[in-house]
Amino acid sequence: MKEHISALMDGELFDDEAEAILDKLKRDPEGHEDWLSFHLISDALRQPDHVSPDISAALRERLKAEPTVLAPRGRSAQKVRWFALSAAASVLALAIVAWLSAQVGPEVAPQIAMQQVPGNIRPASANMDDYLMAHQEFSPSSSMEGMTPYIRTVASVQGGRQQ
């Protein structure tokens, strides 16, 4: 799941895959946590000065939720869930540190650059076909595959391009 979330944030998934993951995230609180923490991490990497107060704020929120754990156990699924969440929060704090130290490397920068984009992904306008055609003319795929790759450009006329 973590790998999928990371791929989603990096803009490496396709429409249907991304939708499936987003659906899963909605239903799966743990996945949702990962989603939030990954964003927190990337925010932290991008603007370390601004984010650390938010992390502690988030943890304070979690700590406020702690007392519910003291209530008799097993009453309701809801409480079990809160316990799990607060436990997850502590693990999360550790995980963030571990993740941060593991992730500091030359690979970090491009990954961060990537995730600013998905919000701006839009369907291509019709005149995009002209660019695709023009590109196809010189693409090495034309020398290897003849005209078959042109199907990419005609396929797009039908029903609009994805993403």
Place this chain on the structure above:
Amino acid sequence: MRPWWALSLLLLMCGMRPALAAGPAQMDLDWLKTIAFAAHQTDYSGTFIYQYGGHVETSRITHITDQDGEHEKLESLDGPHREIIRNNDEVWCSVDGHKAVQVEKRHKDRAFPALLPEQLNALSENYQILTGPRARVAGFDAQTILFKPKDNLRYAHQFWAHTDSGLLLKAAVLNKHGQVVEQYAFTELTIGGNIKPDWGIPTQSAVSQAHDAHLVPLPGAGVQVVSSGWQVDDLPPGFQKIMEIRRPMRSKKTPVLHMIYSDGLAGISVFVEDMSDDPDDVNPTLTSQGAIQVYRKEVDNHLITVVGEVPPRTVMQVADSVRYAGD
């Protein structure tokens, strides 16, 4: 059968001992040349499926060569009827029985097959080339060849080439997780024999006079080779500039600057045009279809459009490093 296994083994050994691997096995590069040759010199006609994401469609392609050169027709069998007709260096496109509009006029200098030796070198520097097991596609025996990128700025490509003619029977583009990004495969195919075109091949005079009733020529002046002063600073390793041209485009009043880069297997096009032609589109936008990504953004009051058969991060990296370095 046996030599292929021996070759695969040899390649494996090369892979394990990169220090000793002086270059790719010549056999693999020979395969590429055969594939490129077959794509343009073979007469064939067949039906193929094209698939990306959840999208599948069927098309028919016929390719013939005669004393006048190459003639080709690609038509969709699903959805609205779309047709692409190519006559040597000219390409027309028609949708739903409308007049065929010329969308391309290839540059005269460019002749197929266009796999240059430098491109082959670039290929082996940036991809691990592996011949795989034999397979069957559309009833033909095929040799599989896998191009595995050495970085994650490009996709992996897998080819299934007809063992006799070298014609590609199937091709797939894979991402770094090994998942298929897009693929096409023939389901029925006739190679060689007496293949007749079922469309009117335009004669040279008809094309030059543009009197042919169903063909609309590309407006504006022809393609010009230029040196504009625009440049890309951060291309992935192995991408070389193939050409820089100004080209007319149907929807544009003025010709568009088009810079073309290739690593031998994937192409990246960088288009530069004045913002005044398309003032409404200024936010950075990424669109994609199968293996093709398109990223647009504004740079110095110009609209930059990067198109390539590469992962999203690569088109973005390229677009982000475009700048005007002229006077």
